[in-house]
Amino acid sequence: GESVGLHLPTLSVQEGDNSIINCAYSNSASDYFIWYKQESGKGPQFIIDIRSNMDKRQGQRVTVLLNKTVKHLSLQIAATQPGDSAVYFCAEMWPGGSYIPTFGRGTSLIVHP
Amino acid sequence: EAQVTQNPRYLITVTGKKLTVTCSQNMNHEYMSWYRQDPGLGLRQIYYSMNVEVTDKGDVPEGYKVSRKEKRNFPLILESPSPNQTSLYFCASSFPGAYEQYFGPGTRLTVT
Numbered sequence: 001g002e003s004v005g006l007h008l009p010t011l012s013v014q015e016g017d018n019s020i021i022n023c024a025y026s027n028s029a030s031d032y033f034i035w036y037k038q039e040s041g042k043g044p045q046f047i048i049d050i051r052s053n054m055d056k057r058q059g060q061r062v063t064v065l066l067n068k069t070v071k072h073l074s075l076q077i078a079a080t081q082p083g084d085s086a087v088y089f090c091a092e093m094w095p096g097g098s099y100i101p102t103f104g105r106g107t108s109l110i111v112h113p
Numbered sequence: 114e115a116q117v118t119q120n121p122r123y124l125i126t127v128t129g130k131k132l133t134v135t136c137s138q139n140m141n142h143e144y145m146s147w148y149r150q151d152p153g154l155g156l157r158q159i160y161y162s163m164n165v166e167v168t169d170k171g172d173v174p175e176g177y178k179v180s181r182k183e184k185r186n187f188p189l190i191l192e193s194p195s196p197n198q199t200s201l202y203f204c205a206s207s208f209p210g211a212y213e214q215y216f217g218p219g220t221r222l223t224v225t
Contacts, residue, residue, distance in 0.1 A: 008153065032211035043117075043203050043216030044156070051211070089155065091214075098163070099210050100146075105155040 136204030
């Protein structure tokens with residue numbers, strides 16, 4: 001499939017490890033955030049979202065942490081599996097921008113069996 | 114099945130030959146948008162539409178046109194493609210406001 005990971009930050013982990021992917025966002029007015037996963041040859045897919053009135057949200061094997069003080073998001077993946085290998089993007093949205101998302105450049109996660 | 118479809122998935126064309134990439138969604142979403150994705154640059158928005166007959170420029174609109182005559186369709190038009198428009202293109206749709214976007218599978222365009 002097409003490679004979208006060239007020149008991106010890369011995180012390499014062993015299968016079974018926990019992974020942490022970080023994202024710095026730009027707008028202090030942003031109040032809604034999404035993490036997307038993009039596998040090779042496919043479009044981005046929603047993983048988890050969080051609103052600014054929360055600092056943590058958990059899904060199945062994934063947790064998003066939000067630190068508004070330093071404008072930082074992180075995505076934690078527990079017990080990482082080879083199927084988690086993909087590029088991960090964060091997106092920020094704010095009401096003054098009509099909630100049109102601004103995407104980060106992405107991080108390439110490589111999981112070694 | 115809820116989905117965003119794009120056609121064609123792959124296209125090789127020559128400089129100056131007009132082309133259209135179609136996008137259709139079956140989720141009754143008001144908001145639709147087009148992105149291009151280039152290595153190391155992430156997703157850059159080309160155009161977006163908040164509803165039928167309402168379109169606006171994104172970050173990189175030069176060389177592209179769009180139309181939104183029906184809610185479900187949002188075609189991307191390249192009137193005179195150039196090699197610098199070689200890229201991977203994604204269409205996306207969502208409800209307006211703080212909601213996730215649903216992305217199509219992508220169209221790989223090569224302009225020679």
